[in-house]
Amino acid sequence: MLDRALKGTTGYWSWLVFLLVLIGVGAGCYLYQFSEGLRITGLSRDVSWGLYIGQLTYFVGIAAGGVMVVLPYYLHDYKAFGRITILGEFLAIAAIIMCLLFVLVDLGNPVRLMNMILYPTPNSILFWDMIVLNVYLLLNIVIGWNVLAAERKGIKYQKWVKVLAYISIPWAFTIHTVTAFLYAGLPGRHFWLSAIMAARFLSSAFCAGPALLVLLCLIVKKVSKFDPGKEQLQTLGGIIAYAMIINVFFYLLELFTAFYSQIPGHMHAFEYLFHGLDGHGQLAPWMWTATGFAVVALILLIIPATRRKQDTLAVACVSVIIATWIDKGLGLIIGGFTPNCFETVTPYWPTTLEILITIGVLAVGFFVLTILYKVAVSIKEEASA
């Protein structure tokens, strides 16, 4: 089936070459980081995780979001999503690959990675995160590939594939719950020490993942003969609307607890993020940008007319992605470390090298995504021809 990825238009090949260039630049920067250590990043002893771990968190959400097409199809027998479950599963594969790479580039000693398997440690949430992410990756590869192979042959997929699909549904919830537990169980990090963290992660995943999927569907429709379908996008729009409302609601719950209780430790991170603390306010413009896009997204998603119209739905999806990315990929991690253990502020901003490595990893993810989507779309085109 992979041979479909070898036949494509000039546009397809130029896009792949463009991604390869980005991957090359990222890999070069990573080699430099590998030899010099993480001091080439903007990280410090006080803000010891940053852009890389933020992207890990965000893309676990994108991966989990794929379940929003799988669940209605397999559990509610919502037939319309049968056309696009493969796109959700392949998006999950690409997202998980990015997640694993983001962990890898963040490690100080990547050559010792296997110590996590040589010395399995069930009391560490990172150990469980490794398990759930890898199993979810495997599940999606096996399910996606077999369903697509069956479609190519014009037959129905085997029963055991459906069993795996049923397993993959709760599994999608676990990947983001466990990722939230990385943060939500640490004493002394007030911003993260919140029982609603996992629920917030899931709600933002279930709007951001489908939002990216809508945009990808629109691109697929434009560059191929395969139409993911109008009804499918409408339903996704509804899912995104609910998930985004819940996501914003959960964020407001955090704000209430912090600011009504007036406990300084609970307020500080929010003050830092939205206003600035001790004269450090470099994240405030970002957080207000996120707020702005969240409002735009909510308006466009709640009003039925704008949600149903494809152009405005696309704008809403872009807004959802920008808002959730700033919140999770940037604010969540930096805010968790600010103020630090001594109630002072150590500013963090990623360096150019760090950003180039991040773009490199994103390019790997989109390269995998392009190949997988090319295969899937080619087979769907053949099936309908």
Add this chain to the structure above:
Amino acid sequence: MGVDRREFLKIAGYATLFGLGGTAAIDILAPGELEASATGIPLTRGKRWAMVIDMRKCLAQQDKKKCKDCMVACHREHNVPDWGEPQHAVKWIWQDKYEHVFPDHPNEFVDEGVEGRPFILMCNHCYNPPCVRVCPTQATFKREDGIVVMDMHRCIGCRFCMAACPYGSRSFNWGDPRKAPKSLNPDYPTNKAYPERSKGVVEKCNFCTELVDKGELPICVQACDKIKVNALHFGDLANPESNVRKLLRDHYSVRRKPALGTGPNVFYII
């Protein structure tokens, strides 16, 4: 005791024969007595090592001179690289002002005696260490004697422990220690007794396990005793007669962020 000389020698002899050493005989004949008689002398047999820092003595010394003897001694003993950059600093024992050390004791009208004064900081060797709980490779673990140690040869550098530690007691090797500026590390690595770490691993205060295992006091305590300030006291909390238990009985002491339930084993007498 009801044991005559002849019987004692017999049991001691058997004990030695079985490779238990002389102390085993004392354990069999008079359990607990050796420990009691050795109060204050660090042995290799502590059950819950702790540090009591008498800040009154430390600050009195700070008034005389900007004393950094404990820090200098520690960082030399453990080959700690100096990058000259605060954001990448590797800290085993260091100073910060009172308000930063005890941010959960905010007081607008704080005692002049401590306001803005430098306090000594180190790993708290928590009874319930969150860093150990989160480490995915058991590179950091709690020994039976309560000391939280770090295996720098197993650490993968994920820095989960740094996020978990509420005390900022963990440092990361952001670069290769051998590439740290020569002017700040003129004879690195000189100390063959302590392993040289690679880049990308986490490290921290180890309560000088390498010395404690030999029956010696941690080097910071030795440095403080050497100048006769005696502000640092190292001892076994499990022993009710130990120096540290006596100090804590006789003085009011505080610990950093006790409400988090980590059970810090570093106490401050203010």
